[in-house]
Amino acid sequence: MALIPATILTGFLGSGKTTLLKRVLTEAHGQKIAVIENEFGDENIDNDILVRDSGEQIIQLNNGCVCCSIREDLRTTLSDLAEKKRRGELDFERVVIETTGLADPGPVAQTFFMDDEIAESYLLDSILTLVDAKHGDQQLDDRQEARRQIGFADQIFLSKTDLVDGEAVESLIHRVKHMNPRAPVQKVHFGEVPLSEVFDLRGFNLNAKLDIDPDFLKADDHDHDHDHDHGHGHDHHDHAPGEACDHPHRHVHDDDVKSFVFRSDRALNPAKLEDFLGAIVQVYGPKMLRYKGVLNLKGSDRKVIFQGVHQLMGSDLGPKWAPGEKKTSKMVFIGIDLPRDVFLQGLEQCQV
Incomplete structure (x- = not known):
């Protein structure tokens, strides 16, 4: 059936x-x-x-x-x-x-x-x-x-x-x-x-098409890149120096549910990545609401799609990287008070 x-x-x-x-x-x-x-x-x-x-x-x-x-x-x-x-x-x-x-x-x-x-x-x-x-x-x-x-x-x-x-x-x-x-x-x-x-x-x-969010691999249009800090209750807009922000009422929210994105143009070491993700899921799993990514793993000519909810995590082989396509890993993490720096530094250490 x-x-x-x-x-x-x-x-x-x-x-x-x-x-x-x-x-x-x-x-x-x-x-x-x-x-x-x-x-x-x-x-x-x-x-x-x-x-x-x-x-x-x-x-x-x-x-x-x-x-x-x-x-x-x-x-x-x-x-x-x-x-x-x-x-x-x-x-x-x-x-x-x-x-x-x-x-x-x-x-x-x-x-x-x-x-x-x-x-x-x-x-x-x-x-x-x-x-x-x-x-x-x-x-x-x-x-x-x-x-x-x-x-x-x-x-x-x-x-x-x-x-x-x-x-x-x-x-x-x-x-x-x-x-x-x-x-x-x-x-x-x-x-x-x-x-x-x-x-x-x-x-x-976990299929390869990622059709739930076709913009997932495009440049973010909401400034969610990992060089922004979402941790201080202010938002990131493009303003000229000294220019007033026209969203003053947006500055009061410091939600405990936040997201951040990790991007890397260097291949990731599969064994290191598995160890690191296993370790953070053990510690932060209950606070990790959703996480999802497309990965460029060393030794694989195919994209690897991974996602998880809390402590449950799974991955699948996606399509081959197209000739001339830039091999970029991108992951988004959504959770409650997750230590962004710990995640990003750990993932950087998984690069080849």
Whole structure:
């Protein structure tokens, strides 16, 4: 049986997860989707699109989709769904997991890698994070869960942008991109998002195309190069000497979730790199939210693609370096208070 693609939908309370989910479920796309909700609360999918099956935690929707709540834990629920699909009792093509607004998506993502049975049935496609444009800044200031949700994201949707002025929206986008430069940010209006931007993003796919972020290997357009220091609560803009910065309100955020990029034009020593990455993951794994890279390893004529979540790390051979292509390694790390200098110096010592 082909692996079932799974999408994690996260975002702080009131960010519009249910609105987006409802739109995805009711759109005439012909796909059968199983939705797993952390709980059926007041905010759950409207009852008018639910056909309740008394006493069962799996609910059949009248458009052929199914909806269920997490009964014991996510693993059990996923396992139940896959088993029912195998037996022909349920028909669905993909799974969407809607987390509670206070959830950390990390353990949810790890379920797909740490459990062999789940890994044999499902393929984690991506983590989508919704951010409420009106309350986002305050939530990011106050709540680490909100910051972590940004750090884990493969795609970020900004909701309620009609409730705030353009400058505030741009400021929030700028802040979010500082925290996670690898996730595209897109404004959404009442959950209206093309399905192509919700499903099959391959954010966790180690395939060579890196199609989740085609700009990943291009020059950064957000000044996230590793010669910038993101650690002092100020941003880096191009100003003439003495010129006033026109973003004064951007200087107050010193988020604990930050990103930095390592680039090298020298080949990396595979054994040294493996030792170093193994060591930092042992020490900082819980604080390493997402990390991803394209590597030029000595002795390989192919790109090596690697990525990880917390302590889980994997790599895969990508395509061959094209004739005349500059062999540059580039890695992005997103995490909570990671010691940037330790990472960058360590990686520099892995160069041949």
